[in-house]
Amino acid sequence: MKILFVLGRNVELSKAEIFSYFEKNQMNIKKFDLQRNALVIETDSKINFNKIIKELGGTTSVGEVYCSGGLEDVFEYVDKNEIYMESEPKFIYSILNFAGRSASEKLYSIIKNKFKRERLRGVFKRVRKTIEKQDKTFAIGSPTKISKMDKTYFIFKGKEYHFGIIKGVCDSKEIEMRDMEKPVRRAELAISPRLSKILINLSQVKRNGVLLDPFCGIGTILQEALLQNINVIGIDLDESAINGAKKNVFWLNKRYNIKSDYTISCGDSRKARLKIVDGVATEPSLGVLLKRIPDYRKANKMIYEFENLIVDVLNNIKKFIKKGGKISFTAPTIKTQKKRISCDIKKICKATGLAVYSLKNINFPIKEYREDHIVGREIFVLIDI
Ligand SMILES: C[S@@+](CC[C@H](N)C(=O)[O-])C[C@H]1O[C@@H](n2cnc3c(N)ncnc32)[C@H](O)[C@@H]1O
Numbered sequence: 001m002k003i004l005f006v007l008g009r010n011v012e013l014s015k016a017e018i019f020s021y022f023e024k025n026q027m028n029i030k031k032f033d034l035q036r037n038a039l040v041i042e043t044d045s046k047i048n049f050n051k052i053i054k055e056l057g058g059t060t061s062v063g064e065v066y067c068s069g070g071l072e073d074v075f076e077y078v079d080k081n082e083i084y085m086e087s088e089p090k091f092i093y094s095i096l097n098f099a100g101r102s103a104s105e106k107l108y109s110i111i112k113n114k115f116k117r118e119r120l121r122g123v124f125k126r127v128r129k130t131i132e133k134q135d136k137t138f139a140i141g142s143p144t145k146i147s148k149m150d151k152t153y154f155i156f157k158g159k160e161y162h163f164g165i166i167k168g169v170c171d172s173k174e175i176e177m178r179d180m181e182k183p184v185r186r187a188e189l190a191i192s193p194r195l196s197k198i199l200i201n202l203s204q205v206k207r208n209g210v211l212l213d214p215f216c217g218i219g220t221i222l223q224e225a226l227l228q229n230i231n232v233i234g235i236d237l238d239e240s241a242i243n244g245a246k247k248n249v250f251w252l253n254k255r256y257n258i259k260s261d262y263t264i265s266c267g268d269s270r271k272a273r274l275k276i277v278d279g280v281a282t283e284p285s286l287g288v289l290l291k292r293i294p295d296y297r298k299a300n301k302m303i304y305e306f307e308n309l310i311v312d313v314l315n316n317i318k319k320f321i322k323k324g325g326k327i328s329f330t331a332p333t334i335k336t337q338k339k340r341i342s343c344d345i346k347k348i349c350k351a352t353g354l355a356v357y358s359l360k361n362i363n364f365p366i367k368e369y370r371e372d373h374i375v376g377r378e379i380f381v382l383i384d385i
Pocket residue numbers: 186189190191214215216217218219220221235236237238241267268269270283284285286
């Protein structure tokens with residue numbers, strides 16, 4: 001089968017997350033095609049659309065491809081086959097267009113005439129939602145909901161054309177509610193649920209596995225992992241953050257009836273002794289909050305301190321990670337008057353004996369910042385070799 005993924009504002013990171021998700025779930029990728037912020041993957045594996053859209057952080061909607069080929073093949077398919085399977089004759093439909101204006105206009109007219117012929121009262125609604133990508137350009141957004149009454153078709157032009165229907169949409173209201181209503185928030189330091197999910201998927205820890213966050217703060221990554229039935233261990237140096245993480249997880253537990261285990265404790269991840277874990281997803285301290293562009297020396301010092309911290313922590317925790325376990329983490333990249341400076345990953349790998357994970361078709365680090373951000377993030381995945 002072929003699946004369409006409508007990607008969020010960081011296309012490269014969203015793509016890496018999907019490839020990692022497929023790898024961890026032993027789902028094969030026979031072919032893929034990326035255009036703008038949409039990715040089509042061909043696989044032999046079965047897809048649970050509701051599950052996949054809940055578990056991915058960087059995808060805004062997923063759809064099933066009904067037909068692929070040349071443009072005329074797609075038009076013929078649409079004209080000759082049933083594309084609306086409900087009994088209710090009145091409904092609203094939209095078309096997500098990843099194929100250029102003329103293809104989508106022709107498709108619209110074929111669908112409109114077809115529905116008329118079939119005596120269906122489909123009312124067309126334009127998808128107005130757009131998203132601002134990391135590079136500040138705009139891309140097509142996903143519908144806010146889908147139901148029996150709202151159908152969203154798509155047309156995609158890559159190496160060939162694909163036509164299909166959206167089957168799952170990210171429930172961003174629910175995610176926002178989870179983030180805003182948890183008892184303890186720490187806006188300036190906390191990571192978003194979206195990026196937390198991405199790091200979890202990059203770590204490839206599976207359901208019922210154990211994930212470690214050695215810089216857990218108030219526990220956002222832990223919460224997102226628990227929601228995926230992953231057991232978690234969280235450590236942080238800051239006692240008040242740990243109390244916050246415990247309150248947040250307790251709240252989550254009551255609200256979502258979590259079944260997985262969690263251990264959250266105050267400690268120094270440079271020397272903590274741990275249980276064996278399957279992988280790590282974390283956002284270490286990226287340094288002091290910078291309101292102005294720092295001079296080169298200050299930025300260099302921050303990067304140097306980060307490198308020392310991450311090396312010490314990795315050298316300690318790698319003893320507790322199962323063979324093949326992956327460590328996904330964010331690292332700072334700092335804008336200075338001269339140039340942006342980032343961590344020296346070769347130095348980190350040399351000092352820890354770890355290697356940058358080679359995920360097929362993906363190159364780490366992946367940027368997660370805008371050029372105007374003073375401190376941005378780079379995302380890495382390491383593995384013990
Ligand atoms: C960027 S914050 C993590 C935010 C977290 N993801 C959240 O959702 O709140 C980094 C955390 O690392 C903790 N930290 C710094 N050095 C540490 C160490 N050596 N061991 C454990 N935690 C440490 C800090 O106390 C801080 O809470």
